[in-house]
Amino acid sequence: MTGSGMSTALLTDHYELTMVAAALAAGTADRRCVFETFARRLPAGRRYGVVGGTARAIEAISRFTFGEDELRELADRDVVDAATLDWLAGYRFTGEVDGYPEGELYFPGSPLFTVRGTFAEAVLLETLVLSVLNHDSAIVSAGARMVSAANGRPIIEMGGRRTHEQAAVSSARAAYLAGFATTSNLEAGRTYAIPTAGTCAHAFILLHDSERAAFAAQVQALGTGTTLLVDTYDITAGIETAIEVAGPELGAIRIDSGDVGVLARQARAQLDSLGARNTRIVVSGDLDEYAIAALRAEPVDAYGVGTSLVTGSGSPTAGMVYKLVEVEGRPVAKRSSHKESRAGRKSALRRHKPTGTAMEEVVYVVADGEPEAGEHDRSLVVPLMRGGQPVEGLATLEESRRRVRDGLVSLPWEGLKLSQGEPAIPTVYR
Amino acid sequence: MTGSGMSTALLTDHYELTMVAAALAAGTADRRCVFETFARRLPAGRRYGVVGGTARAIEAISRFTFGEDELRELADRDVVDAATLDWLAGYRFTGEVDGYPEGELYFPGSPLFTVRGTFAEAVLLETLVLSVLNHDSAIVSAGARMVSAANGRPIIEMGGRRTHEQAAVSSARAAYLAGFATTSNLEAGRTYAIPTAGTCAHAFILLHDSERAAFAAQVQALGTGTTLLVDTYDITAGIETAIEVAGPELGAIRIDSGDVGVLARQARAQLDSLGARNTRIVVSGDLDEYAIAALRAEPVDAYGVGTSLVTGSGSPTAGMVYKLVEVEGRPVAKRSSHKESRAGRKSALRRHKPTGTAMEEVVYVVADGEPEAGEHDRSLVVPLMRGGQPVEGLATLEESRRRVRDGLVSLPWEGLKLSQGEPAIPTVYR
Structure with missing residues (x-):
């Protein structure tokens, strides 16, 4: 068991709770807000990222409730006041989430998990959403490069021993999403119905x-x-x-x-x-995407990959952030030096050549209206949660796995190079 | 809850189970074995490692039992045969563990977690033991460098959002072990009674x-x-x-x-x-040990550290291995090219100058007898589990935290340099 059924409410940062307390006291907790999850940049030299963890994040949000144990802990530690504890006791996320389907490619600025709700209900989810997406996206992004390098030969995931015992389970899932054939991890087999081997x-x-x-x-x-x-x-x-x-x-x-x-x-x-x-x-033995590519001409039938997969092959976190971009319909953004963000709730479409090759990621502010989309362009943002509930027909792991494969096919050829470079397609802000 | 009480038995690799099945059928499963956990080398350029996760590993071993759910999963997937399922149903680790106390420094070859028992009972634990020790040791080793660089100023751990949501909890624990003052992670506060802040x-x-x-x-x-x-x-x-x-x-x-x-x-x-x-x-803001050291002359009162801590500051895994070194009292080791191991159950002592400065790590085969120990030398290996149970008086987290501090004081001054170099003391095999 990886903890299904258990509360995820303390898998968060202390300051999310103190912000809720202060906002409740100030009467600002109910302001309608939009928080956007995105990566300011790809890991150094990477040409694409792959969204991983979306289904896990949605599931974890569904379990984000404060039971007696959680409330007692917050009271004992004096994290928040009694009024806030009362509010937390009734907490359940009731808002909306829109974003990229799991397995979709992403680029700098892609609005891949956007949460709408009151400030208090949406800010509380920041840490948990980022933990899941940053971990899983790092692993699937690294794994996709390995699958691409393996050029159709199967890869067995066997890295569980080189990462945290629970991260191992999610890593196995992310590897399968990326296109790995099997995993050594039995808990991943149980939790996600992934084929295991060894x-x-x-x-x-x-x-x-x-x-x-x-x-x-x-x-x-x-x-x-x-x-x-x-x-x-x-x-x-x-x-x-x-x-x-x-x-x-x-x-x-x-x-x-x-x-x-x-x-x-x-x-x-x-x-x-x-x-x-x-x-x-x-x-097997310390293989990464470069070693796999170097073996392409050799009579190898399958690869076993461990450490490099579970550590994201040099980039163990996707570095995504969760930023407040709208309050009561008003665009907001941090304005001091460095780390600037773009205000306003955004959506995105990807432009393609008639051949199906991706050309650019167009990120636009929803309030400004959708840019004209050509025949070969594709809207990237879909509903993920409505009224606090997962939408019907969310992609299965197998569907998301096919999406990764299709995404890689759509990249311009330079995008599949393993060497360091710029993102495969530019992000254009409209 | 991070899962206390739940079975950890599927947090392992498929092949641990198939090896047990084959050994049971061959009548070799009951041979007395010694498995040794060690790092062949430190992460590139690191001068010391710090053992992290010992208490978590012992606790996880205590929960390594196969309940109905786990057995059904193994049966449904046809991982092992019926005889093996019967054996697993009665499984409980009954052997011995000796090793370095948590928070102790380690160097290449240090025998830091040695498991004795039958082949079947000891091999089953490989993946889980390595997951815990590789993760936690990577984090505490990175954290100790940051604490050392901060030179007495407090550090707040705030990296949970940049790692897997459960790894975040263990990372917060490892950071506290390293000497961080507080964590942002509320679940770590609950599970490990660590001060939280934000x-x-x-x-x-x-x-x-x-x-x-x-x-x-x-x-x-x-x-x-x-x-x-x-x-x-x-x-x-x-x-x-x-x-x-x-x-x-x-x-x-x-x-x-x-x-x-x-x-x-x-x-x-x-x-x-x-x-x-x-x-x-x-x-705060993307600080690592180098940035902290560079701020030493500035009027900074506390540091907030996130990404670099939870990703092990460039070394997200400690790279430890769990190797069979004795069968029925006979030393064994892999003998082909590369990755050679040294046969025989080992122990270790650390030699010090009269000033208390560490000089060398002496690793010796137990069967050869303990080397003569000087007045300032110190045995490093202690009992951790006996008859499958944790020994009485295992170090508390606070005690292990003091051990890290004392260990850093004992290093020769070059050992605390942040630049890349050789291990602070050599490992001498006797």
């Missing part, structure tokens, strides 16, 4: 009296379709033993160390010479 | 008809001891208004943008000229 670690080989005994035990229990880990002692000897034990119908071998490109070539030749032409080669 | 964001200022009205509302609700955020419009005007509204007894101002060093100096002069000599200056 066979054996070096410890299993070392446990047994010989590599041969270990392979025999594994084949006995898991069948000849299993994946045997052949690099505990000597890879060539390991492969020979593997085929002797399992026969040429062995499902796969895995190589987890060394120069996996060279080793994969040698392994393929050896397997073929042993008649194991259908035995696949899985490689 | 007052106001720019949204609160923008909500009101004027900055003056916002300040008045905040002071009215939170008192003159509060912290007013003065950089929404114009900082000089903001400070003037703040003191007009709150009087010279205003607790603090916060500056969240711009060149905070220059701004802090100007703000201090202005506050002093307004008679607000005791009004403190809090700065």
